Structure formats: C-alpha cells, structure tokens
Amino acid sequence: MTDVTEPLPVDATTRIRREAERQVTDRSVLHAILDEALLAHVGVVRDGLPLVLPFACARDGETLLLHGSTGSGLMRLATGQPVCVTVTHLDGLVYARTTFDSSMRYRSVVVHGVATPVPADEKDHALRVLSDHLFCGRTTEVRASTAKELAATTVLRVSLDRASVKVAAGPPEVDPDDVEPRSVWAGILPLTTVAGEPQPSPDVPPGTPVPRSILDAAARAAGLR
Amino acid sequence: MTDVTEPLPVDATTRIRREAERQVTDRSVLHAILDEALLAHVGVVRDGLPLVLPFACARDGETLLLHGSTGSGLMRLATGQPVCVTVTHLDGLVYARTTFDSSMRYRSVVVHGVATPVPADEKDHALRVLSDHLFCGRTTEVRASTAKELAATTVLRVSLDRASVKVAAGPPEVDPDDVEPRSVWAGILPLTTVAGEPQPSPDVPPGTPVPRSILDAAARAAGLR
Numbered sequence: 001m002t003d004v005t006e007p008l009p010v011d012a013t014t015r016i017r018r019e020a021e022r023q024v025t026d027r028s029v030l031h032a033i034l035d036e037a038l039l040a041h042v043g044v045v046r047d048g049l050p051l052v053l054p055f056a057c058a059r060d061g062e063t064l065l066l067h068g069s070t071g072s073g074l075m076r077l078a079t080g081q082p083v084c085v086t087v088t089h090l091d092g093l094v095y096a097r098t099t100f101d102s103s104m105r106y107r108s109v110v111v112h113g114v115a116t117p118v119p120a121d122e123k124d125h126a127l128r129v130l131s132d133h134l135f136c137g138r139t140t141e142v143r144a145s146t147a148k149e150l151a152a153t154t155v156l157r158v159s160l161d162r163a164s165v166k167v168a169a170g171p172p173e174v175d176p177d178d179v180e181p182r183s184v185w186a187g188i189l190p191l192t193t194v195a196g197e198p199q200p201s202p203d204v205p206p207g208t209p210v211p212r213s214i215l216d217a218a219a220r221a222a223g224l225r
Numbered sequence: 226m227t228d229v230t231e232p233l234p235v236d237a238t239t240r241i242r243r244e245a246e247r248q249v250t251d252r253s254v255l256h257a258i259l260d261e262a263l264l265a266h267v268g269v270v271r272d273g274l275p276l277v278l279p280f281a282c283a284r285d286g287e288t289l290l291l292h293g294s295t296g297s298g299l300m301r302l303a304t305g306q307p308v309c310v311t312v313t314h315l316d317g318l319v320y321a322r323t324t325f326d327s328s329m330r331y332r333s334v335v336v337h338g339v340a341t342p343v344p345a346d347e348k349d350h351a352l353r354v355l356s357d358h359l360f361c362g363r364t365t366e367v368r369a370s371t372a373k374e375l376a377a378t379t380v381l382r383v384s385l386d387r388a389s390v391k392v393a394a395g396p397p398e399v400d401p402d403d404v405e406p407r408s409v410w411a412g413i414l415p416l417t418t419v420a421g422e423p424q425p426s427p428d429v430p431p432g433t434p435v436p437r438s439i440l441d442a443a444a445r446a447a448g449l450r
Contacts, residue, residue, distance in 0.1 A: 038315060038318075038329070039313060039315055039329075039331075041266035041268075041277055041311055041313070042277070043266075043268035043275035043276065043277035043309070044275050045273065045274070045275050048270065049270065049307045049309070049337070050268035050269050050270050050275055050277075050307060050308060050309040051268065051309050051335075052266055052267070052268035052275075052277050052309045052310070052311040052335065053311065053333075054311065054313040054331065054333055056329065082274050082275060083275060084274070084275040084276050084277045085277070086266055086277040086278065086279065088264060088266070090263060090264055090418075092421075093263075093359065093360060093442060095360060095363065095436075095438070095439065097367060098367055098368065098370070098374070099352060099353075099356040099360075099363065099364060099367060099370055099374075100370060100371075100374040100377075102356065102359075102360055102363065104263070104264075104281065104359075106264075106279065108278075108279055110276075110277065112274070127324060128324075131324040134318065134327075134329075135318060135320060135324075135327055138320065138324065139324060141409065141410075142322060142323055142324060142409060143323065145323070145324055145325060146325075149323070149324075152325075153325070171426050171427065172426055183430065183433060184366065184367060185366075185425060185429055185433050185434070185435060185436050185439070186425070186426040186428075186429060187423055187424050187425040187426045187429060187439075188423070188424045189420050189421070189423050189424075189439055189442050189443060189446075190420065190421035190422070190424065191418055191419070191420055191421070191446055192418070192419060192421060193315075193416055193418055193419075194416070194417060194418075194419050195414050195415065195416055196317075196414070196415035196416070196417060197415070198412055198413070198414050199412050199413045199414075199415065200410060200411070200412040201396050201397055201411040201412045202396065203411075204410055204411060204412060205408065208408060208410050209410070210410060211320075211409075211410050213320070214320065214412075214414055217318060217414050218414060221414075221416055
C-alpha cells in the first residue's frame, strides 16, 4: 500500500528539467489534478514510432484507470506495454508585456508506467469507478453492467508511482531590463470548463427530471464541487 | 502547395480502425479543430519509451507550429524526430441508459510527422503566428521580438499531410434490445471552455484599458468568434 503522505519519488525519468522549480512532489496535488481530468493523452511506441491517443480516465487510489473498447487498436497496443499518460489543465493565458514573456498557466501530470488490463474479477469495480467519476455517480441511476458488457470492455490501469507533476501559477514574469511602459496591460485571462444546458434525448418523456448525476457534473464543471 | 480542397490521405498509419465511420477527411474540419486548440500533446520516443508532453500550438497553413523554450528537454528530443501530435476537444458527456453505452462527444486530430525547427529567417513570422493565435492578435499591442529573444526561442513545425481526424457527435446510442425504461433520463451534457474576468498584474495602473486581444480571447473562449 502506497503511503500517500510520502512525496512522489523523483528519478531520471520523472525529474523535470525545464522550469524545475515548478515540479511538485505532493501526492495530494497529483490526485487533485487527476480527479479533475476526464481525458488523458496516452502515448505508446508502435513500430518504433510514437502514437498518442485520448482515453477516458479515472483515478482509483494510487492507480489511474484508462477506458476504451476491446476493439480499439490502442487498447491492444498499450496492454502490457510501457505507456506515458499525460493530463493537462490549461488554467489561463498569461499576457506579459512582451510576446517572449507571455505564457500559460497550467497544471500537468505525466505518468510513466506499464498499462496492465484490470483482471476480470475487478472489472466491475473499475467500471463503476470510471462511470461514477466521469458521470458523477451515474451507476446509482442505471442498471448494473451485464456479464456480456463487462466481457466486451477492457480497462487498463497504470500505477501512479512514477509521476511528474508541474504547476505553472502566479502573475506574468517581468523582465526588469525591459523598457516597456507600464501602460501596456499585463495580466491573466483565466480559462475554465463549464457545462451547458443538458440536452435530453428525443425519446425522453417530457417532464422526466434531470438526474442528480447531471446536476453534479454541471456543478463540477462550474468548479462548484 | 497543398490543395486544401483535397481530402486528407488515409494510409495504414492514419486510417482509424475503431469506429471508422467517425473518421473525417475534410481538411476544413482538421483546420477548425486545430484553430480552436491552444495546447497539443506531443509524443516522442525517448530511449525506446514513449514520452508525451503538452506544447502550445498554432496552425500556419498546412503545418502545425509547436512552441517551447530552447531549454526544454522535449524540444531537443523532438527536433528532427518522428512525433505524434494529438489535439482533443471534449465537447460533452453522453449519458446513455447504461454505463456501457455512455460515452463522450469529442473531436480529435492525430498528426504523424517529423518535427523540424523553423529556420532562423522564418522564426519571427512563426512566433507572430503563434502569439496572434494564442493571444488573439497580441503582437499589435506589444513591441516586436528582439534578436536575442528570437535566438532564445525554438519553434518546431510538423506537416499536416498525415493527419487523422475523428469526430464523435450526435445523440446517445440506444441498444434496441435493452429493456431499460424510457423514464431514465438520457442525453448530453455539453462542455465548453470559457474565460473568467481578466486579472491585471499588480503593476498595471488603475484605469488602464483591457486590450482588444483580451476581449477577443474572452469572446473566443465563449464561442462567440
């Protein structure tokens, strides 16, 4: 069992070289970034070349679950293979007084590991964790997965033991040598994800209440929970 | 010069196997997805293992520009190397009546190519394209880049000639064999990125107007342009 109060280990692979002061080794920050993520970009090596595809993701303790169909090429390619799983939240645009100093506010996680299939007897649990994360508790509103559905689904997992976390926050950098007048506006334009109005399917009878899981997902997107 | 009315070529690498009906070969769709993107996830092979990191990006005609510092490890690693550059827009959560049929609405682009450095005499142009894309016309509000700044910046570019485009849209799937009552709500929760209030740096004198580039970036995030 990983001690979650232990800092993330930093080795030759996970050490951040560029802007090293932005590396964070607190696991609670790792968890928070992943718990906001619905998608991860997963990289594998295919025939010696890189391939990067988006996957649905959810954290389950000290592992990250990745979801796809058994028919997906990358699910097959990634199974048992080294992967690099990257999650990035773009939090804002940093307008400095020069294009050179302009940048972005973001939080990113880069996980290095081997993707292993969740065994059959843990698949129901893993799919519940994924569904309840992605769809905010949806499993309480729909029927359980059938054996056939479970068999048709592959869930991969990757240990979080080798993860880099980088956080770029704070105000724009100021070059003290720069002669730019202070009358040029500088600052940050925050960016965030929000939910729009839920769109019921055509076959939903009028008056059917919007379920709790949708309300929760909308609140999550608005940063209210 | 690439004929932009020509469909994207589909070969063994760029052919989408999973949900093949979602592959789009219209270059205008490729362009639209990239023109909404501020970040791309770039994969390279390092010591035989995959590495995926986020880069700022901007489309310049039929190439994609990738921006980082010359000090960045991945910029060095990617220069002249095969890369896979992936952009994903998550447009919504699809609540079906089963967890099995629940999914996501998204648009993704996967570019396969070799990352080459923009030559010195084209770097100023490339940085203008990047800045004006990311910061919505900011180059008209700040001074030009200096020779020192240009020398300290690497811009990579990747041809868009080998790109896969996948678009998942439309209502939730319905399994006709499923006995779930129609009283269970099904539908889509749209997700989008919006801008918050611009936050001026502490040294901006009160009353300094918020510049056009910020207003345009906020309007872009709201889908108003």
